[in-house]
Amino acid sequence: MSTGGSSATQHQRVRCVFYGCRGSAIKPLFQKGPSIGSRMLLLCVFAFALILGHMQSPWLRGIESNLSVLATPFYWLADLPYRAKDWGGHTLRDWRSLLDENEKLREQTLILEARVEKMASLSAENTRLRQLLNSSAHLDDSVLIAELVGVSADPLRHVVVINKGRDAGVYVGQAVIDARGLVGQVIEVSVYYSRVMLITDSTHAVPVQVNRNGVRAIAEGSGLIDELQLTHLAATMDVKEGDLLVTSGLGGHFPVGYPVAVVTKVDRQPNAFMKVTARPAAQLDQTRHLLLIFREKGALPTPELEMPAAPEIAP
């Protein structure tokens, strides 16, 4: 070793002791971190600024939802195991089970078609009756099929990610349904993905009415995936177990008439509000295919006075 080199090493070591070794040969045993505390303070300030920004400014929330594009590859990755299973299931299936399934699906289609036939005549009748009452019908909404690609990692947030985003015309506040009923609404849209808050999220509420008699209520999410609560219902209201709750369309957020939940328990207390719990009609924890409902912007379900021409019902 030359002397120059060794003195350089010596110098390094001395620096090490004082400044903490960055990439030095000697692993520091007692690393003095004079700036740890101040860095910590800085971090707290930053984090609180972000959190406060999230609470106060819609501007920052907009940036957040744009930034969430960066998370896109993760949804794709997280969805991989399922898709691999799906692919395996499709390719490694014998033709007999496929035939069986085909048969079953054909039967199902037949039954559904029969129902739709009846539905066509019923909806025509409904339109005529509504015309007599001077109100317009909202029976057909256009829909877009989306697939669920991710579920919120946090079980306290009932939020799912779907594979349709701004490029498919999805917008914040859009209602989402599945084959059985209302699922939730879009809360965040990025280019290819959007997040949907389920109706059972503890911060979600949806205006409903009892299908049997039109009693109006608000169904609030309970934070449990299979439970909704109706709040502020007077004890004299006519709600029974087994009643179907459908969207009332009040508030203009959700389209009218989609099933939301079935009442499971009515707890009447004297001199107080009723405690009503309901089970969501949609299969919130099982569905993989969802429908996004498109409506004309600003179409509030207020009765219109002008009479529309009888719409043609597609067969």
Added chain:
Amino acid sequence: MSVAEPKASGRGIIAVTLVIALWLSVIPLPDWARWARPEWVAMVLIYWVIALPHRIGIGVSFFTGLALDLVEGAPLGENALALGVVAYLALILYQRMRMYTAWQQAAIVFVLIGLNQLLCHWVQTLITKVVPTMLFLLPTLVSALLWPTVMPLLRKMRRHFLVT
């Protein structure tokens, strides 16, 4: 001849472990396991802070936390704050933790991740209404129980790829 200064190596390996942890924290779980998802990102960060306190500290944890917020769809800053605090404590404790056996470390990891969960929960209650349940603390226990398997795995990886 001067001593060749080893370059800070293995940045890629650290990044890969963090990305895998992020991926594991959004991968869909069956219903019964939803509450028990281990805090992978926090565990990996704690490991790297203990192993390389001169490289991985509060800053890296903060930005990893921001990434976790984005991926989870949490309000920006929630996990950043929690992971930053965890990294801070790990930086204070790393000399002690290096002396411990895996199970003794697990006890400290239990406390650190418990704190992480509490901070996240606290931010959530600031922003939204939260269901009153203590189940959000379950990942703490699961993470601590997994620590004696995760830590040797990460150490083996670090030694194999000579991350210093």
